[in-house]
Amino acid sequence: MSEEIYGRLAQTVVDGEPEDAEEAAREALDQGLDPLACINEGLTPGMDRVGELFATGDYYLPDLIMGGDAMKAALTILEPALTGGQERQILARVVLGTVEGDLHEIGKTLVGTMLTANGFQVTDIGVDKTAAEFIDAVREFGATLIGASALLTTTMLQQQKIIEALEEAGLRDQVKVMVGGAPVTEIWAEQIGADGYAEDAISAVAEAKRLAGA
Numbered sequence: 630m631s632e633e634i635y636g637r638l639a640q641t642v643v644d645g646e647p648e649d650a651e652e653a654a655r656e657a658l659d660q661g662l663d664p665l666a667c668i669n670e671g672l673t674p675g676m677d678r679v680g681e682l683f684a685t686g687d688y689y690l691p692d693l694i695m696g697g698d699a700m701k702a703a704l705t706i707l708e709p710a711l712t713g714g715q716e717r718q719i720l721a722r723v724v725l726g727t728v729e730g731d732l733h734e735i736g737k738t739l740v741g742t743m744l745t746a747n748g749f750q751v752t753d754i755g756v757d758k759t760a761a762e763f764i765d766a767v768r769e770f771g772a773t774l775i776g777a778s779a780l781l782t783t784t785m786l787q788q789q790k791i792i793e794a795l796e797e798a799g800l801r802d803q804v805k806v807m808v809g810g811a812p813v814t815e816i817w818a819e820q821i822g823a824d825g826y827a828e829d830a831i832s833a834v835a836e837a838k839r840l841a842g843a
């Protein structure tokens with residue numbers, strides 16, 4: 630039963646059908662399925678398939694956009710079920726964003742949802758954010774952790790710029806930096822002097838807890 634609905638969720642992303650994606654997500658919740666499993670076993674494999682088809686030249690940019698829209702539509706149904714709206718003690722304040730020149734937001738938003746669901750107070754500053762905008766947000770919200778997402782090999786360098794900007798602002802010893810995104814690796818994180826790295830939204834929670842000393 631669950632396999633069937635995971636398969637349907639994946640297919641709605643591959644087909645780029647936001648309405649079908651929402652409907653499948655609603656049905657999954659009605660059937661009592663775990664929203665996180667719906668994301669990990671359904672939507673994410675669908676998105677990976679879209680990426681493969683794009684890489685092989687079978688899909689074009691509009692297909693990427695439609696796949697992204699379908700995933701976002703399903704997430705609007707699944708995410709409230711994940712967070713559950715519980716009041717909890719704040720583990721740390723986090724400023725989360727996608728780096729300058731990069732418009733990919735789905736993974737970053739998912740990381741934000743998981744961090745929020747696990748007791749972090751997250752300020753999501755959005756996509757295409759400069760290092761200076763990250764620093765301004767850190768000051769404004771009193772954050773002790775930055776989460777910087779980059780999905781393009783060309784924008785990964787911006788993660789390093791954020792670390793340099795923190796140093797220049799004299800904030801480096803007060804703020805930890807966690808990096809992620811499909812092309813980002815642990816080796817890259819070490820190379821640029823980031824404090825943490827996680828490959829998905831689940832491990833991002835454990836990594837953020839480690840960095841927050843929680």
Ligand code: B12
Pocket residue numbers: 673676677678679680681683684690693694696697698730731732733734735736737739740775776777778779780781782783807808809810811812826827828829830831833
């Ligand atoms: C959807 C998509 C788009 C959509 C984005 C829509 C949106 N609103 O976000 C649109 C159409 C805008 C897009 C545009 C482009 N894209 Co695009 N896109 C994708 C695609 C198919 C899926 C990305 C996604 O959402 N994945 C699902 C989420 C859940 O996974 P994720 O992002 O990896 O996030 C997870 C982890 O990485 C991690 N994570 C993410 N962020 C963070 C942050 C922290 C702090 C931590 C700890 C962890 C973490 O946790 C997340 C959850 O588990 C990928 C292929 C792929 N499979 O990755 C290509 C891909 C990333 N895109 C690619 C390209 C080339 C482009 C374009 C340049 C295409 C073009 N010719 O114009 C443009 C660039 C636009 C720009 N300036 O940003 C390439 C990148 C190649 C490269 N290595 O540089 C990819 C890999 C496709 C491919 N196979 O060629 N894209």
